[in-house]
Amino acid sequence: DTGVSQDPRHKITKRGQNVTFRCDPISEHNRLYWYRQTLGQGPEFLTYFQNEAQLEKSRLLSDRFSAERPKGSFSTLEIQRTEQGDSAMYLCASSVSGDRLEAFFGQGTRLTVV
Amino acid sequence: RKEVEQDPGPFNVPEGATVAFNCTYSNSASQSFFWYRQDCRKEPKLLMSVYSSGNEDGRFTAQLNRASQYISLLIRDSKLSDSATYLCVVNPLSGGYNKLIFGAGTRLAVHP
Numbered sequence: 001d002t003g004v005s006q007d008p009r010h011k012i013t014k015r016g017q018n019v020t021f022r023c024d025p026i027s028e029h030n031r032l033y034w035y036r037q038t039l040g041q042g043p044e045f046l047t048y049f050q051n052e053a054q055l056e057k058s059r060l061l062s063d064r065f066s067a068e069r070p071k072g073s074f075s076t077l078e079i080q081r082t083e084q085g086d087s088a089m090y091l092c093a094s095s096v097s098g099d100r101l102e103a104f105f106g107q108g109t110r111l112t113v114v
Numbered sequence: 115r116k117e118v119e120q121d122p123g124p125f126n127v128p129e130g131a132t133v134a135f136n137c138t139y140s141n142s143a144s145q146s147f148f149w150y151r152q153d154c155r156k157e158p159k160l161l162m163s164v165y166s167s168g169n170e171d172g173r174f175t176a177q178l179n180r181a182s183q184y185i186s187l188l189i190r191d192s193k194l195s196d197s198a199t200y201l202c203v204v205n206p207l208s209g210g211y212n213k214l215i216f217g218a219g220t221r222l223a224v225h226p
Contacts, residue, residue, distance in 0.1 A: 033213065042118075042201050042216035043158060056213060091157060093214075101146045101205050101212055105157040 004106035006092050012112045013082055020078045021109045025094030032075050035091040043091055082113045115140050118204050120217035127224055131192045135220045137202030138184045146205040149187050151198045158201055192224045
């Protein structure tokens with residue numbers, strides 16, 4: 001499968017715990033995006049990498065959230081001290097560079113904080 | 115004002131109907147535009163890019179009006195399988211960086 005891969009698909013955690021999600025983009029894609037989606041809403045932008053550089057981070061992203069893409073390939077998104085409001089689908093997408101920007105999404109990680 | 119706004123619907127149409135969705139965006143410097151389709155509890159999937167001259171892909175036609183800052187999607191001869199949420203997506207190119215901003219989506223339900 002050469003699409004975007006996310007792991008795990010589902011995560012249930014207790015409030016206050018830390019969680020980490022992984023995203024493997026399409027291999028030739030150098031742009032990688034993280035989004036969060038709650039029921040009835042469109043995906044909400046969290047952060048964006050071009051190769052290993054994190055170029056933009058949403059103001060909505062609190063200090064409890066951190067993302068890395070150390071070698072410009074896979075990326076991780078960590079949430080520290082999870083809160084119930086963090087419950088959502090976390091989506092990763094990748095695209096090539098250039099003007100066209102068609103992005104392809106992974107199946108997402110559904111986080112439930114109890 | 116939201117960066118990308120869509121009518122949430124739902125649009126309930128019979129099979130074979132023609133249905134149109136509109137989307138408005140706030141940043142006049144926006145560069146790229148897309149329609150994505152999202153099925154319930156699935157990831158968004160690219161339906162089509164939207165070009166300045168308008169473009170068509172089978173039963174789907176997308177148009178861009180830069181002057182009025184809106185994008186449209188027309189679906190002809192609706193099928194049951196077209197039932198989904200349609201997401202309007204814009205690259206505002208703010209700060210020189212590329213990112214995709216999604217609308218909240220328009221729900222379409224096609225019935226027999």
